Amino acid sequence: MGFSVCLAGTRCMGPLCSHRPRPSQSLLLLLWTLLNCVLGSGAQGPGEWTPWGSWSRCSSSCGRGVSVRSRRCIRFPGEEPCSGISHEYRLCQLPDCPPGAVPFRDIQCALYNGRPVLGTQKTYEWIPFHGAPNQCDLNCLAEGHAFYHSFGRVLDGTPCSPGAHGLCVAGRCLSAGCDGVLGSGALEDRCGRCGGANDSCLFVQRVFRDAGAFAGYWNVTLIPEGARHIRVAHRSRNHLALMGVDGRYVLNGNWEVSPPGTYEAAGTRVVYTRAAVPEETLRATGPTSQDLLLQILLQEPNPGIQFEFWLPRERYGPFQLQTQARVWPVRQRQPQLREVEPRPLEAPTAPPAQIPTLAPGEAGRSGWGRQRVRPVPLTAPPPTDPCPPCPDTRGRAHRLLHYCGSDFVFQARVLGRHRQAQETRYEVRIQLIYKNRGPLRSQEYVWAPGHCPCPPLAPHQEYLLAIRRLVSPDGTQDRLLLPHAGYARPWSPAEDSRIRLAARRCPP
Numbered sequence: 001m002g003f004s005v006c007l008a009g010t011r012c013m014g015p016l017c018s019h020r021p022r023p024s025q026s027l028l029l030l031l032w033t034l035l036n037c038v039l040g041s042g043a044q045g046p047g048e049w050t051p052w053g054s055w056s057r058c059s060s061s062c063g064r065g066v067s068v069r070s071r072r073c074i075r076f077p078g079e080e081p082c083s084g085i086s087h088e089y090r091l092c093q094l095p096d097c098p099p100g101a102v103p104f105r106d107i108q109c110a111l112y113n114g115r116p117v118l119g120t121q122k123t124y125e126w127i128p129f130h131g132a133p134n135q136c137d138l139n140c141l142a143e144g145h146a147f148y149h150s151f152g153r154v155l156d157g158t159p160c161s162p163g164a165h166g167l168c169v170a171g172r173c174l175s176a177g178c179d180g181v182l183g184s185g186a187l188e189d190r191c192g193r194c195g196g197a198n199d200s201c202l203f204v205q206r207v208f209r210d211a212g213a214f215a216g217y218w219n220v221t222l223i224p225e226g227a228r229h230i231r232v233a234h235r236s237r238n239h240l241a242l243m244g245v246d247g248r249y250v251l252n253g254n255w256e257v258s259p260p261g262t263y264e265a266a267g268t269r270v271v272y273t274r275a276a277v278p279e280e281t282l283r284a285t286g287p288t289s290q291d292l293l294l295q296i297l298l299q300e301p302n303p304g305i306q307f308e309f310w311l312p313r314e315r316y317g318p319f320q321l322q323t324q325a326r327v328w329p330v331r332q333r334q335p336q337l338r339e340v341e342p343r344p345l346e347a348p349t350a351p352p353a354q355i356p357t358l359a360p361g362e363a364g365r366s367g368w369g370r371q372r373v374r375p376v377p378l379t380a381p382p383p384t385d386p387c388p389p390c391p392d393t394r395g396r397a398h399r400l401l402h403y404c405g406s407d408f409v410f411q412a413r414v415l416g417r418h419r420q421a422q423e424t425r426y427e428v429r430i431q432l433i434y435k436n437r438g439p440l441r442s443q444e445y446v447w448a449p450g451h452c453p454c455p456p457l458a459p460h461q462e463y464l465l466a467i468r469r470l471v472s473p474d475g476t477q478d479r480l481l482l483p484h485a486g487y488a489r490p491w492s493p494a495e496d497s498r499i500r501l502a503a504r505r506c507p508p
Contacts, residue, residue: 047075047082058092059157062101066157066167066182067092089156089169089183091176099436103128104158109140109151117149127500131493135160136168141497162496163411163431190229190310192287201228202316205308208296217241220294220305224319225266227309228286232294234305235279241295242270242282252297260416261427262443266290387452391485399498402487404506406466408480409435409499411491413462415443424448426457426482428465434499438469448482455488462491464499 059065073082109126126140129148138151160166160173177186178194189196241252251258267289412428466487
């Protein structure tokens with residue numbers, strides 16, 4: 001019969017010994033072995049984790065929330081604690097909450113309405129306050145008063161701040177990694193694999209230096225299906241053009257210069273920028289759902305077009321073959337460049353055409369013959385004249401008037417400003433919606449009358465805006481309008497609280 005013994009620095013092992021001691025010695029050795037296994041395990045390292053439990057239900061009934069799972073550390077007396085965490089949180093995404101649903105933080109603050117606090121019998125009505133240092137504390141502002149109170153931590157799954165991606169968990173603001181686990185820090189590699197090492201794709205980086213024998217559209221490269229992290233840049237008065245496999249241009253086609261902005265193409269968003277340097281860039285995260293053809297519309301010698309993207313390994317071989325056979329097919333009859341009206345997130349239309357193949361020696365040249373075009377400079381913005389001061393629009397009555405009479409109220413960041421004719425157009429990114437009477441996209445154009453709109457909006461700043469919807473009588477224009485002397489305030493936690501208070505005072 002064998003025994004299990006605890007050797008120095010190890011777990012219990014057996015058999016006991018190869019020799020046979022006397023009975024009294026065997027009993028003493030057995031007692032020493034058991035004591036050493038129980039009391040001497042401090043030198044045996046940390047304890048061991050139990051398997052992870054199942055994930056809990058989502059903390060929210062709509063929108064984003066958190067789910068948690070846990071495990072226990074099993075260790076003998078004297079063993080070190082287990083290394084690692086006992087609880088793990090992941091993001092759970094449910095269908096969006098219905099319009100008008102009360103935010104989670106608002107509900108938590110409202111639980112203290114009418115309850116005595118601060119050691120007195122006086123009661124208050126509470127709304128969230130987002131200007132405190134710890135955004136995962138339940139900081140609530142007393143309505144009608146200039147103070148706030150912290151009621152401890154918010155519940156797990158509460159958004160850290162309006163419009164933020166992070167969620168509060170155990171008093172900390174955590175963001176989900178690509179694995180969906182909050183705080184994991186897991187990131188996608190350039191190939192789109194969570195936690196990958198960029199080893200399942202290849203990096204394509206080249207410079208197109210063909211000077212071109214004539215002015216017109218010249219092929220630069222095929223951007224294959226599955227491409228990620230696309231970047232194209234050049235510095236010249238030429239223009240980048242992008243075309244889909246159906247022969248329709250996404251931008252800068254048919255001798256029309258498209259406005260800078262974001263365009264939908266091949267299942268991804270293409271961000272097109274143009275500076276006065278001159279410089280043009282195209283950027284897209286991808287992956288592309290179909291091939292795209294990158295071209296250059298030459299007006300002057302080509303100084304070089306830099307392009308790069310990441311491509312799955314299995315698509316690199318076909319890409320090398322396809323890029324030699326794709327060319328721009330037909331001739332156009334508009335030999336003069338002209339700027340077109342901005343159309344965000346829409347591909348400019350053109351007659352569909354098929355993309356034929358040419359002999360390898362002809363690849364890279366368009367079928368324009370030897371037509372030449374006269375370069376036409378882009379329309380310069382009008383000179384900036386001094387603007388008169390705007391009327392004073394401060395006060396509760398003004399805020400209430402515009403909130404109740406508007407179609408939309410939202411927090412937005414101004415991305416750019418463009419003056420044309422007798423109007424000013426702002427491109428804004430919407431971050432938080434307080435009121436909406438219709439659908440809104442994440443990026444919109446907001447129009448204001450005149451070259452000196454009141455109130456003015458500064459690029460790269462955040463505002464609270466009360467906007468009206470303006471539809472032309474024939475239905476051809478549908479715009480978001482910031483009226484003259486309307487409501488546009490720099491966003492701040494205090495202004496956030498004021499606009500929420502105004503929302504409660506609008507007549508039904």
